[in-house]
Amino acid sequence: xxxxxxxxxxxxxxxxxxxxxxxxxxxxxxxxxxxxxxxxxxxxxxxxxxxxxxxxxxxxxxxxxxxxxxxxxxxxxxxxxxxxxxxxxxxxxxxxxxxxxx
Amino acid sequence: xxxxxxxxxxxxxxxxxxxxxxxxxxxxxxxxxxxxxxxxxxxxxxxxxxxxxxxxxxxxxxxxxxxxxxxxxxxxxxxxxxxxxxxxxxxxxxxxxxxxxxxxxxxxxxxxxxxxxxxxxxxxxxxxxxxxxxxxxxxxxxxxxxxxxxxxxxxxxxxxxxxxxxxxxxxxxxxxxxxxxxxxxxxxxxxxxxxxxxxxxxxxxxxxxxxxxxxxxxxxxxxxxxxxxxxxxxxxxxxxxxxxxxxxxxxxxxxxxxxxxxxxxxxxxxxxxxxxxxxxxxxxxxxxxxxxxxxxxxxxxxxxxxxxxxxxxxxxxxxxxxxxxxxxxxxxxxxxxxxxxxxxxxxxxxxxxxxxxxxxxxxxxxxxxxxxxxxxxxxxxxxxxxxxxxxxxxx
Numbered sequence: 001x002x003x004x005x006x007x008x009x010x011x012x013x014x015x016x017x018x019x020x021x022x023x024x025x026x027x028x029x030x031x032x033x034x035x036x037x038x039x040x041x042x043x044x045x046x047x048x049x050x051x052x053x054x055x056x057x058x059x060x061x062x063x064x065x066x067x068x069x070x071x072x073x074x075x076x077x078x079x080x081x082x083x084x085x086x087x088x089x090x091x092x093x094x095x096x097x098x099x100x101x102x
Numbered sequence: 103x104x105x106x107x108x109x110x111x112x113x114x115x116x117x118x119x120x121x122x123x124x125x126x127x128x129x130x131x132x133x134x135x136x137x138x139x140x141x142x143x144x145x146x147x148x149x150x151x152x153x154x155x156x157x158x159x160x161x162x163x164x165x166x167x168x169x170x171x172x173x174x175x176x177x178x179x180x181x182x183x184x185x186x187x188x189x190x191x192x193x194x195x196x197x198x199x200x201x202x203x204x205x206x207x208x209x210x211x212x213x214x215x216x217x218x219x220x221x222x223x224x225x226x227x228x229x230x231x232x233x234x235x236x237x238x239x240x241x242x243x244x245x246x247x248x249x250x251x252x253x254x255x256x257x258x259x260x261x262x263x264x265x266x267x268x269x270x271x272x273x274x275x276x277x278x279x280x281x282x283x284x285x286x287x288x289x290x291x292x293x294x295x296x297x298x299x300x301x302x303x304x305x306x307x308x309x310x311x312x313x314x315x316x317x318x319x320x321x322x323x324x325x326x327x328x329x330x331x332x333x334x335x336x337x338x339x340x341x342x343x344x345x346x347x348x349x350x351x352x353x354x355x356x357x358x359x360x361x362x363x364x365x366x367x368x369x370x371x372x373x374x375x376x377x378x379x380x381x382x383x384x385x386x387x388x389x390x391x392x393x394x395x396x397x398x399x400x401x402x403x404x405x406x407x408x409x410x411x412x413x414x415x416x417x418x419x420x421x422x423x424x425x426x427x428x429x430x431x432x433x434x435x436x437x438x439x440x441x442x443x444x445x446x447x448x449x450x451x452x453x454x455x456x457x458x459x460x461x462x463x464x465x466x467x468x469x470x471x472x473x474x475x476x477x478x479x480x481x482x483x484x485x486x487x488x489x490x491x492x493x494x495x496x497x
Contacts, residue, residue, distance in 0.1 A: 019263075048408050
């Protein structure tokens with residue numbers, strides 16, 4: 001089976017962005033510092049969605065563009081899809097500050 | 103490094119050559135329906151029940167559109183003769199637009215024989231103004247006369263990877279040539295503001311960027327909601343974006359890497375050239391007219407679109423007088439709306455095209471459209487009504 005492609009935006013990132021449709025079990029080529037390695041997708045990663053490059057513990061920061069894009073709301077296994085089901089934002093969280101909903 | 107434009111008496115250069123009729127309403131519509139080469143402004147924001155600050159925002163947009171380099175001359179009709187709010191009185195709007203050296207005429211139903219009379223007088227005036235405007239010829243001018251605005255929308259992960267960087271390359275090139283460029287959407291720099299503040303030309307400007315974000319984030323928190331239930335919007339999430347921070351960090355690529363000269367209010371004209379941040383809401387039909395009022399002569403809407411289906415982008419131009427380009431890097435979006443997309447940068451993803459080559463292709467597209475080639479939306483005689491970026495409650 002042909003390897004699938006994903007992009008890493010910054011060396012510090014722990015997620016990569018799929019640039020083709022990835023199926024569970026596919027081998028994904030991950031670029032790293034002019035070289036590359038392969039990672040097995042543990043579930044389907046649609047075009048444009050993110051795959052975890054490492055296991056990320058609950059509360060662990062999720063890094064893309066070398067910056068924090070959120071934190072893990074539960075354990076994210078290596079090779080898993082990273083999206084709203086397991087990533088939560090850390091900014092403009094009016095819901096976390098016990099504020100009355102207007 | 104040049105385009106063909108219309109040189110105005112204040113030294114600004116237009117990419118188009120329209121007669122503008124303001125404000126919105128029956129009189130403006132009847133004039134513009136009858137006379138070629140005219141443009142008017144469609145909005146539901148008349149100023150009624152608005153605070154002085156918001157009325158001034160409306161006035162700033164109307165005056166700014168009148169002074170826009172793409173406008174040859176202007177007709178202002180008196181919407182509420184003698185009884186309107188001071189900010190929006192026809193004489194005030196006309197005087198401020200005249201300071202740019204343009205011909206501005208006022209029509210007034212109270213003096214010109216009622217609405218029918220004002221329409222007839224306006225049609226006659228507009229015909230003579232369009233005739234005079236048609237005598238002006240395009241001449242070759244340098245890229246320092248380009249003034250661009252960008253918004254990204256329906257963003258998905260292709261936006262941050264390829265689409266926004268292509269626009270960023272264009273912005274860097276135009277700013278380096280001495281031109282002007284605007285980006286904005288304060289909510290959508292939350293999570294990326296520290297990177298932008300580092301690029302401010304002074305500590306004062308850095309503070310203005312951070313303050314604008316702090317104000318907007320506090321306002322968002324005051325709703326008691328997780329911002330993710332509002333922004334990123336469902337189409338962003340369906341396109342693969344997982345948080346506002348991720349959206350913001352991708353979004354800032356559209357502004358390139360140039361130093362940030364200042365923070366502008368909605369519709370405010372910059373004092374100099376270079377890259378400016380506009381403190382405003384992201385609304386597609388608000389932000390572009392704000393850029394036009396600030397003096398933009400070409401604007402770009404860089405979209406992802408991965409979360410859209412069945413949308414061919416058959417939407418009118420929300421800038422009144424300024425050419426508006428649709429750009430995307432998403433191959434599905436391009437296939438879905440090929441007839442309406444002016445520029446495609448998905449080749450970076452599909453074929454590994456060098457981002458600089460893509461940026462150069464976008465630059466050539468922009469020069470062609472600035473020089474007179476229509477953008478796709480300009481072939482439509484339609485625009486949705488514009489929703490202005492007002493900030494305060496109505497009473």
